[in-house]
Amino acid sequence: MSPSCVMVIPMTQTPVTCPLCEATCGLSVTVTEGQVTRVRGDDADVFSHGYICPKGASLGALHHDPDRLRAPLVRRDGELVEVSWDEAFAEIERRLPPLIAEHGRDAVAVYAGNPSVHNTSTALYGPVFYKALNTRNFYTASTVDQLPKHFSAGHMFGHALTIPVPDLDRVDHLLMLGANPLVSNGSLMTAPDVRGRLRALRDRGGKLVVVDPKRSRTAELADEHHAIRPGTDALLLFALVRTLFAEDLTDTRDLPVNGVDEVRALAEPFTPEAVAVHTGLDADVVRTMARELASAGRAVVYGRIGTTTQTFGTLASWLIDVLNTLTGNLDREGGAMFPLAAAGQANARAAKKRRGFQTGRWRSRVRDLPEVIGELPVATLADEILTPGDGRVRALVTVCGNPCLSTPNARRLEKAMARLDFMVSVDVYLNETSRHADVVLPGPTPLERPHYDLTLYQLAIRNVANWTPAVLPTEVPQEWETLLRLTGIVTGLGSDPDLKALDDLVADQTAERLGVEKGDRHGPERLIDIMLRGGPYDLTLADLEAAPHGVDLGPLEPRLPEILTTTSGRVELAPEAITVDVPRLAEVLDRPVNGELLLIGRRQLSSNNSWMHNLAPLVRGSNRCTAQLHPDDATRLGLVDGATAVVRSRAGEIEVPVEVTDAIRPGVVSIPHGWGHDVAGARTSVARAHAGVNANVLADETLLDALSGTAALNGIPVQIEPA
Numbered sequence: 001m002s003p004s005c006v007m008v009i010p011m012t013q014t015p016v017t018c019p020l021c022e023a024t025c026g027l028s029v030t031v032t033e034g035q036v037t038r039v040r041g042d043d044a045d046v047f048s049h050g051y052i053c054p055k056g057a058s059l060g061a062l063h064h065d066p067d068r069l070r071a072p073l074v075r076r077d078g079e080l081v082e083v084s085w086d087e088a089f090a091e092i093e094r095r096l097p098p099l100i101a102e103h104g105r106d107a108v109a110v111y112a113g114n115p116s117v118h119n120t121s122t123a124l125y126g127p128v129f130y131k132a133l134n135t136r137n138f139y140t141a142s143t144v145d146q147l148p149k150h151f152s153a154g155h156m157f158g159h160a161l162t163i164p165v166p167d168l169d170r171v172d173h174l175l176m177l178g179a180n181p182l183v184s185n186g187s188l189m190t191a192p193d194v195r196g197r198l199r200a201l202r203d204r205g206g207k208l209v210v211v212d213p214k215r216s217r218t219a220e221l222a223d224e225h226h227a228i229r230p231g232t233d234a235l236l237l238f239a240l241v242r243t244l245f246a247e248d249l250t251d252t253r254d255l256p257v258n259g260v261d262e263v264r265a266l267a268e269p270f271t272p273e274a275v276a277v278h279t280g281l282d283a284d285v286v287r288t289m290a291r292e293l294a295s296a297g298r299a300v301v302y303g304r305i306g307t308t309t310q311t312f313g314t315l316a317s318w319l320i321d322v323l324n325t326l327t328g329n330l331d332r333e334g335g336a337m338f339p340l341a342a343a344g345q346a347n348a349r350a351a352k353k354r355r356g357f358q359t360g361r362w363r364s365r366v367r368d369l370p371e372v373i374g375e376l377p378v379a380t381l382a383d384e385i386l387t388p389g390d391g392r393v394r395a396l397v398t399v400c401g402n403p404c405l406s407t408p409n410a411r412r413l414e415k416a417m418a419r420l421d422f423m424v425s426v427d428v429y430l431n432e433t434s435r436h437a438d439v440v441l442p443g444p445t446p447l448e449r450p451h452y453d454l455t456l457y458q459l460a461i462r463n464v465a466n467w468t469p470a471v472l473p474t475e476v477p478q479e480w481e482t483l484l485r486l487t488g489i490v491t492g493l494g495s496d497p498d499l500k501a502l503d504d505l506v507a508d509q510t511a512e513r514l515g516v517e518k519g520d521r522h523g524p525e526r527l528i529d530i531m532l533r534g535g536p537y538d539l540t541l542a543d544l545e546a547a548p549h550g551v552d553l554g555p556l557e558p559r560l561p562e563i564l565t566t567t568s569g570r571v572e573l574a575p576e577a578i579t580v581d582v583p584r585l586a587e588v589l590d591r592p593v594n595g596e597l598l599l600i601g602r603r604q605l606s607s608n609n610s611w612m613h614n615l616a617p618l619v620r621g622s623n624r625c626t627a628q629l630h631p632d633d634a635t636r637l638g639l640v641d642g643a644t645a646v647v648r649s650r651a652g653e654i655e656v657p658v659e660v661t662d663a664i665r666p667g668v669v670s671i672p673h674g675w676g677h678d679v680a681g682a683r684t685s686v687a688r689a690h691a692g693v694n695a696n697v698l699a700d701e702t703l704l705d706a707l708s709g710t711a712a713l714n715g716i717p718v719q720i721e722p723a
């Protein structure tokens with residue numbers, strides 16, 4: 001080898017926490033001369049031990065995506081054109097405050113999407129802006145997602161984020177409903193490498209039972225799969241509860257619990273026989289399921305999106321924790337446990353005030369739907385824009401959200417968008433939603449910003465903490481600065497406020513609340529440092545900086561009764577706010593089961609809701625937008641694999657290719673959401689070439705979980721015929 005051939009290429013390898021989904025995997029990012037040349041799992045990560053999925057591996061592709069926005073856009077003569085940051089904020093300053101002055105603050109709606117939770121800047125400074133804006137028209141992706149769980153946890157345990165998670169590494173019997181963590185990588189259960197952890201469960205002699213209308217990848221790995229009829233989980237769960245009582249199998253240990261007798265009485269009508277025709281599961285199956293749950297020792301019932309986004313989402317979410325409590329598995333090793341995160345944990349300290357949990361403190365103007373944790377159901381956002389009268393929504397700010405693809409009756413929302421007087425999107429792409437905006441403000445990519453997972457460590461199956469510095473320099477301002485400038489605009493400080501002063505104010509408030517010094521960093525770094533120092537482990541940001549692969553704070557530990565903030569200080573097993581909905585469920589028992597087809601959703605491994613389809617590595621192969629149908633249904637309807645079908649619901653109709661598979665239950669059709677990229681005015685060339693169709697054209701904005709207002713995205717009646 002001739003020495004003259006040796007060149008020193010500047011190369012760095014940085015451990016980062018992937019912020020794309022809930023699993024918080026540690027990745028190792030290689031940067032060579034400013035280019036991301038490799039992303040792989042970080043073997044040294046204390047939590048994920050080298051696990052990675054295709055999305056994490058595409059962080060480099062996201063960073064280098066030429067379509068990604070790198071400058072703000074403002075609409076001039078109908079066209080969105082690139083402008084300077086000052087011009088973009090000046091345009092907002094010119095239009096938003098006068099609109100508020102004339103029509104009031106409620107005339108401005110906010111929609112905060114899923115990535116706003118996965119982004120430390122927007123998670124910390126979004127709320128600063130929302131609070132300053134002070135509108136009742138606050139919407140998030142939670143009302144197409146997990147809000148029923150906040151509702152049930154809030155009323156049972158006192159706080160919306162006092163949510164128990166499966167103690168996955170120690171459980172011996174896991175009953176899983178409406179979740180497919182082998183594809184989704186887990187949700188309301190932060191656990192990198194769920195597949196490995198479920199295999200370990202089976203290796204230690206444990207059992208996995210999956211309840212899902214589809215034989216999902218997770219169901220394939222399970223010991224048992226029960227193909228339930230969509231939307232009937234609450235019936236099944238009640239039948240399990242009733243069986244526990246009937247066979248004297250309950251044992252609440254020494255847990256402080258109110259309401260056991262009420263639950264027993266409420267469960268009475270839901271015999272395994274009475275629910276069987278509705279759920280499609282034999283009474284014997286249900287009895288065995290209950291017995292195994294009770295006798296397993298360390299067992300957990302866990303439910304996710306299939307159980308929350310349905311018309312009985314809150315009842316199902318509640319009954320899951322009722323079962324965990326009645327079997328004695330709440331708050332015990334190997335059961336359903338409460339995490340204790342190092343920073344930001346809502347219930348970190350023993351409860352001093354027991355205020356209880358309130359919902360419905362205000363209601364939506366048009367459909368009279370209740371507020372839950374400060375937000376209104378996004379299923380009614382279009383009503384609020386389209387219905388004339390005092391308080392009509394005239395302006396919209398979206399932050400990391402794509403409601404035109406992700407929320408029900410998408411066509412109607414599209415129409416509503418066109419009726420807005422003004423719209424701002426804080427978004428990294430010009431896509432199906434942001435194309436309606438008058439101003440688009442992009443943010444940095446995950447590799448250009450520091451990260452600490454404030455929300456998801458509160459739901460982790462092990463207590464861990466991991467800080468990620470920015471790997472690459474950014475061409476755009478950090479989003480916390482953008483959000484503080486928006487805050488300036490709506491508080492009368494103007495579009496170019498003293499950011500340092502505003503940031504100091506935020507830090508002062510946080511430090512005071514936690515009783516620590518505010519320190520001398522700035523932005524999210526300082527807030528995280530404050531929260532760590534004021535948190536339960538007495539860590540500092542410097543400690544985490546010195547541990548780039550994360551800090552393991554150990555397995556979950558029992559936390560009851562200290563963290564209960566119900567007014568009684570006990571677990572409320574039968575809160576009235578929830579049990580009022582039981583009669584509606586009982587009515588289902590008297591209804592005949594007709595043969596209508598029911599639509600459900602599905603997630604895809606290489607997909608992330610609506611927004612990662614512009615990355616070539618993620619739109620290859622099996623990642624297709626199809627309507628999956630059982631062979632019997634296909635034959636009956638005259639449809640063959642690959643044929644195009646028309647699918648209709650009350651809300652709308654789409655044409656979609658059919659995929660015939662016996663993995664799906666007869667009578668059920670599954671279409672993934674997040675597709676439908678062939679729209680005018682978007683700047684997503686790869687996604688356009690793999691457009692798919694928008695499943696939420698079919699989702700019916702009138703089908704809601706009655707208690708929480710969460711959209712029923714599963715169990716939607718549809719008709720299908722050949723196109």
Ligand SMILES: Nc1nc2c(c(=O)[nH]1)N[C@H]1C(S)=C(S)[C@@H](COP(=O)(O)OP(=O)(O)OC[C@H]3O[C@@H](n4cnc5c(=O)[nH]c(N)nc54)[C@H](O)[C@@H]3O)O[C@H]1N2
Nearest residue numbers: 113114115145400401402406426427428601609610611673
């Ligand atoms: N039919 C059906 N519909 C569903 C679901 C379903 O199962 N079935 N699931 C629902 C669920 S669980 C969810 S969470 C919602 C998701 O709904 P949304 O949150 O509305 O949609 P996303 O697809 O996550 O879109 C995120 C947006 O944020 C932008 N973005 C991504 N990263 C960043 C960033 O760092 N900064 C900024 N400023 N913008 C960013 C993207 O470009 C995109 O526009 O969809 C829901 N919709």
Ligand SMILES: Nc1nc2c(c(=O)[nH]1)N[C@H]1C(S)=C(S)[C@@H](COP(=O)(O)OP(=O)(O)OC[C@H]3O[C@@H](n4cnc5c(=O)[nH]c(N)nc54)[C@H](O)[C@@H]3O)O[C@H]1N2
Nearest residue numbers: 178180184187230231304305306603604605607608609714
């Ligand atoms: N790869 C990938 N990962 C993701 C996402 C993604 O888009 N792609 N999205 C992320 C987000 S925002 C979330 S909220 C999580 C969600 O995480 P999960 O809830 O695990 O998501 P899904 O894979 O949609 O699994 C839902 C399962 O419920 C089943 N189901 C549908 N209806 C019913 C029903 O009525 N009853 C029962 N018992 N089951 C039903 C479906 O067939 C499906 O298998 O995933 C996150 N992770």
Ligand code: SF4
Nearest residue numbers: 018021024025053056
């Ligand atoms: S599983 Fe989630 S956190 Fe892990 S690499 Fe994939 S997207 Fe990132």
Ligand SMILES: [Mo]
Nearest residue numbers: 114141145146
């Ligand atoms: Mo979600």
